[in-house]
Amino acid sequence: MNDIAGLPARNAALKMLDAVLRRGDTLDTAAGAAKGLGPSDAALARAIASEVLRWQVDLDRLIDSATRQRLPDDAKVRTVLRMMLAQALKLETAPHAVIATGLPLLSGGPRRLAHGVFSTLDKKGARLPDAPTIPEDVAARWRTQYGERFPEIAAGLASPPPLDITLRDAGETDAWAERLVARVMAPGQLRLSRGQAVDALPGFDEGAWWVQDLAASIPASLLGKSAGTALDLCAAPGGKTLQLAAAGWEVTALDIAKRRLKRLHQNLQRTGLAAEVVEVDALKWEPEQGFDAILLDAPCSATGTCRRHPDVLHRVSRGQIEDLSKLQAALIERASAWLNPGGLLVYAVCSMEREEGEAQMGRVSLTPAPITQDELPAGLAPTAEGWLRTDPGMLADAGGLDGFFVARFRKD
Known part of the structure; x- marks a missing residue:
């Protein structure tokens, strides 16, 4: 056959x-x-x-x-x-x-x-609608959470996303944009048409860039340039670790997933960037010293990645979201304790579920360090609370965006 x-x-x-x-x-x-x-x-x-x-x-x-x-x-x-x-x-x-x-x-x-x-x-002559119909259990949650934005979010799922990359050297943004025939989304962030063989593109072999959705690149950027030691908690497959290392931080990258950490090791080798990689359960690990910055890109339902991973719309249940919310709360508590005085914690999830984002903010014992407009790519804005909420309906004219929640805190 x-x-x-x-x-x-x-x-x-x-x-x-x-x-x-x-x-x-x-x-x-x-x-x-x-x-x-x-x-x-x-x-x-x-x-x-x-x-x-x-x-x-x-x-x-x-x-x-x-x-x-x-x-x-x-x-x-x-x-x-x-x-x-x-x-x-x-x-x-x-x-x-x-x-x-x-x-x-x-x-x-x-x-x-x-x-x-x-x-x-x-x-x-059967046809499909302009925007996909989201499964009813997911649609019911998102209509409640997002109200008038729901149709725009659904429209953002109609096509697979373009290819976003993060540059190792943001100072070369214009040069790489010209070489790759790419659109500049922010300093160090380029967008290419989809369907290209990533490993055949200029700059891949020499590690000049790595694949990373624009929204996924924002959390690490909010920690700024190096001010000492940084912990990338739940780090694999490593895009944020690479960002922190490229910004000059002394990075410890921690994750429990051996297979995904293999990709992180490969990307570090390809880009020539350095990080200490630790394979361990974050709920059982205790660092020998504190950190000046911590990026907690917490395990989540990943419903914000539904443009490229439409399977999440069919397999993530409310029970799973509740379980993940408990894990996120535990990780927030542990990460907060590992932060040095004056240090920054960025919490992020690639989730559309408010239980995993906004609802977690009351559990953070640190002082808010609001995200500002000038720290974000054009077309995005922080919430009144100083958080960031993105969804697949945003930047529609440029090819859309993954759904993320991001917040930043400082330890007094």
Whole structure:
């Protein structure tokens, strides 16, 4: 069966979707299903799975409009139809290629059913809405939390994000922007069109930059240039560690995830930057001395990364958010105790959930050090409290932004 051109990529995408929707795996973890495929087939498999997850509610509505009896949510034929429609409607795959690589994933009656449903929708000229419909449990939370901004947030999820990079030397921003044909988002922050092979771009091999969403680059920037020792708590995969090291801090990078720390080691080697890397549980670790700055990019639901990781919309539950909120509170307490007098703590989460962001602020025993307008990229502004809240609907004309909450404190 895999002799059919393009079929191995579709088979891998089907396995990815099963891992995410049935087992609750992250899409990054599920991407292991593409192991052994060539780079282009692996990228196609990931793209198919991502677009299914991004548009799943709307794809299901189309499928249901063309069936007499509703297919079970976990039926293989429904997943295959989602894949077929996502390819035709979002990836611009020709209908004959969709059918040729979709139907072999099924057998018997489901194959005929899938052919009939897809052909019916294709002949009708079926279309997806301009913005994806967010799953109802997530939408209910976000409507309550964001009110009038909710439609803009949904619109921000319509397309995969562009490629953002952080430069090792912000003084070379204009030069690298010209060389990479990139848009300057802030000093040291560039935005490129998506779909490029990262390791083939100029500057990658010599470590002149690393991939990092614009929003993700803000927390470390709020600690400024070096004033001594810095702790990057929950550091992997390391973008913020690299920022701190490039700014001259003497960095200790701590994380419990061995696999993700491997990427941090690789990035340090590639960029020529230095940091002491510690593999340990932050809830059990005790430093020998305090730090002048601490960046706590806390473990969170990561719902703010839904532009590039649409799987979070389908697998993160309210119970998980509550559990993570407790972990964040414990980490805030420990980090606050490790800060030297006069030192700064930046707390950040790549989450859209207020329980993980704004609601945590009452647990911080330190003095607020409000974020100011001139510290942020153009188009962003701090809240009245001096915090920063970003969402996927912001900077829409420039390609959008991940959702983050960031706050800064000082120890008296």
